[in-house]
Amino acid sequence: MSLTLLSVVSQHPYDDYQEWWPLGNQFLSMMSEAILAQWTSLSGSTMGVDAVQDIVEEYVSVVYHREARPDLASAFSATGDLAPIQSGEFDALSYGFYRSAYDLLASKYSGGALGAERRKFAVAVGARFFSSLVDLLELDIPRTLQSEADLGCLRSALDGIGAFLFDQGYLRSHFAFRFDVKMNYVGNQIDQEEEEFLRLLGRGCAAYGLYEMGHPVILPSAVYLYNTVGEAQHHSSRTIEELFARAGCDAWETDDFDPSGYPSELVVELWQIRLRGGQSG
Numbered sequence: 001m002s003l004t005l006l007s008v009v010s011q012h013p014y015d016d017y018q019e020w021w022p023l024g025n026q027f028l029s030m031m032s033e034a035i036l037a038q039w040t041s042l043s044g045s046t047m048g049v050d051a052v053q054d055i056v057e058e059y060v061s062v063v064y065h066r067e068a069r070p071d072l073a074s075a076f077s078a079t080g081d082l083a084p085i086q087s088g089e090f091d092a093l094s095y096g097f098y099r100s101a102y103d104l105l106a107s108k109y110s111g112g113a114l115g116a117e118r119r120k121f122a123v124a125v126g127a128r129f130f131s132s133l134v135d136l137l138e139l140d141i142p143r144t145l146q147s148e149a150d151l152g153c154l155r156s157a158l159d160g161i162g163a164f165l166f167d168q169g170y171l172r173s174h175f176a177f178r179f180d181v182k183m184n185y186v187g188n189q190i191d192q193e194e195e196e197f198l199r200l201l202g203r204g205c206a207a208y209g210l211y212e213m214g215h216p217v218i219l220p221s222a223v224y225l226y227n228t229v230g231e232a233q234h235h236s237s238r239t240i241e242e243l244f245a246r247a248g249c250d251a252w253e254t255d256d257f258d259p260s261g262y263p264s265e266l267v268v269e270l271w272q273i274r275l276r277g278g279q280s281g
Contacts, residue, residue, distance in 0.1 A: 008227045009062055012260050014220045018064060020086035023217065024168030026136065028076075028085055031235065034128040036077050038121055039097050042104045049073040056096040063220055064088045073097075087169065087217045095221035098122075098233045102225070118231040126238025133239065137164060144248040145201055145275065154247055161243065165236055173265060174214025177240065181208040185254065185270055201249075201275045209271040211237065211253070215264050223260040232259060237269060250274050 039052075053073035060068035069075070069089070076085065076093050085093075098121075105117045133139070139157045142150035162175030179197040181190050192200070192208050200207040213236065216222075222232035237253055244251035253269040262268060 003228050005059065005224055005228060006062055008224050012220075012223050012227070014063075014223075014264060016215070016264050017088065017091070017220055020088045021169055021172065022086060023090055023170065027164070027168035027170055028090065030129055030132040030136070031090075032076050033132065034125045035094075035097050037128055038124050039101050042101050042121070047100070047104075049077050052093075052096040052100050055099050056092045059092040059095050059221070059224075060088065063092070063224075068092060087172075091218050091221045094218045094233055094235070095225060098221075098225060099229070102229050102231060106229075115231060118229070122231070122233055122238050123241065125233070126235065127242045127245075129235065130239045130242040133161065133164065137161070139243075141243065141246050142248075143246075145198065148198070150247070151198060154243070157243055158240070161236075161239065170217050170236065171213055172215035172217070174212060176210075176212040178210045178212070179207070181210050181270070183210075183270065186256075190270075201273070204275070206272045206274050209251070209273055211240065211269040211271055213267040213269075216267060219259060219264055219267060226259055244273060248276050250276055 050073070053068075053070070056073055057068045057070075060066050066088075072085075072089055072093065073096060101121050102118050105121065106114055109117050134141070137160045139160055140153050141157055142153040145151060145154060158177045162171070162177070165171045166175055178194070179192070180194040181192040183190055190208055197207045197209075216236065218233060218235060222234060226232040234253075241251055251271055251273040253271050257269055259267060
């Protein structure tokens with residue numbers, strides 16, 4: 001992609017994100033560990049966090065019209081007391097580490113392989129973050145989705161994840177993951193009642209879900225990454241993807257999802273969900 005950060009910000013300014021809010025230390029510590037583990041495996045000893053700090057400083061200047069703290073990237077990578085990190089700072093850190101990782105991958109891959117490797121990086125971060133979340137929240141995860149009891153466990157896990165993300169400031173105003181879906185997608189009308197969800201899975205068909213987010217803290221950087229390099233980070237989506245994977249499902253938001261097409265107060269992802277090993281239908 002040829003768009004620069006400055007040009008994308010001019011097209012998609014997020015004025016309602018200019019006033020920062022605090023993020024919880026538990027979220028920050030767990031996300032720091034997850035991101036740094038994957039980023040370090042790519043960068044090795046050839047790149048320090050100073051390179052990420054440079055990206056962060058440019059981002060904070062262009063997006064938030066402020067000066068970034070000179071030790072922001074190193075403080076985040078230390079995984080110590082991260083409570084002072086504010087929403088805009090985490091947004092910049094997320095952009096900085098993912099932009100660095102995606103650029104590193106671009107030096108090794110191209111075309112479809114590059115897109116696949118970038119998404120693999122985001123999936124790995126989400127899986128690692130989810131592993132910490134399972135222990136912290138003591139989530140009860142079903143091994144499959146075949147019964148109402150299984151679905152009830154999954155709903156409880158989703159609710160727990162949503163409450164954590166809201167309490168920690170990742171989502172500022174709204175979380176919902178619903179299985180009643182009524183919408184038109186690429187010319188096809190989807191009319192799925194919640195009680196049809198398990199039946200569709202059991203027949204080997206794709207079932208649907210709607211993930212709704214209110215003011216996700218990384219919406220600006222997700223839009224800017226999507227429009228400059230073609231792959232965003234989607235921290236909470238990759239976390240939920242791992243939840244479905246542990247419940248024996250392949251689940252993902254539609255491939256053409258563009259976060260820039262939604263208002264801050266209600267970002268909506270349409271998800272397709274299948275039992276692993278199911279037939280297409």
